[in-house]
Amino acid sequence: MRQLTSHLGPLIMLAAGLAFAIGAAATLDLGSLRRMGPGAFPLLVGSLLAILALIGLVQNLRHPMEMNRADPMAVLGVTGGVAAFAFFTPLAGVLPATTLAVLATGSVIPGFRWPHRIALALGVAAAVWAIFVLGLNIPFTAVRGL
Template sequence: MTQPDRSDLAAGLVFIAIAAAFAWAALDVRMGTLLRMGPGYFPLVLSVLLAALGALMLLRGARRPAAPAGPGQGQGPSFRVAWRPLLLVCGSALFFALTLEGLGLPLTTFATLLIAASASPQFRPAEALLTAAAFAAGAWVVFAMLLGLPFRLAGTWIGG
């Protein structure tokens, strides 16, 4: 019998554990209904989706055998951490959290997407600028105009 793919099994378990933690936290917040969603509704839905993705990863890992070790490789899987992309993507989320009030939603969204996009080896500045501008405008339309959420067009740092 072949060994299951441990990386998919581990990823599935991690996804399910993260989903369970967020679902547990979301249950302490008002859910609301489908038509009048409360602040806990969306995190709970995302948690369920993440848990489903984790379950699919578990099934995939259980069904697919582990790759055989090649010459010169040990028995266990080896991997390298891509530090630059990891730091840029995590840093972009931190940037968003720290600057939303000061810069306003459109500018913060624009800069956050540029930071995250620069993590990709296929990063193209012109495409990234256009995509970030479209997403920033879309975020303003959806969250501020359509949903009426209290986001600022211009933040407190730039006179808003």
């Protein structure tokens, strides 16, 4: 099983290379050697990527490169934080979104106590306001409705 997953990397690259090459050949004008169309360069580079991926696959068959271990909770925490920022900024403004983003990311860190998480969230919001709104005058909606 570990052996199989270690081949996944080059296989994904192979798929990406083929996707760009075939996409270019199918949907874009290739032009001539003298006047190349928009599809020619992506076709070339996509094919090169596919060839390199095949070489990588052969290398991997001979000396499998083990995958690094994933940490789903960390991915979830960071994704949740960025998503909270992106979702709440249009609804409520940058500062509330900042607070929620810090809470979301902080909540997956083990042993980080809630009072500390809340204090950090408020502190970062205050710092963002001081630096970006007050200091740099970047035209943000700090808090919607204010």
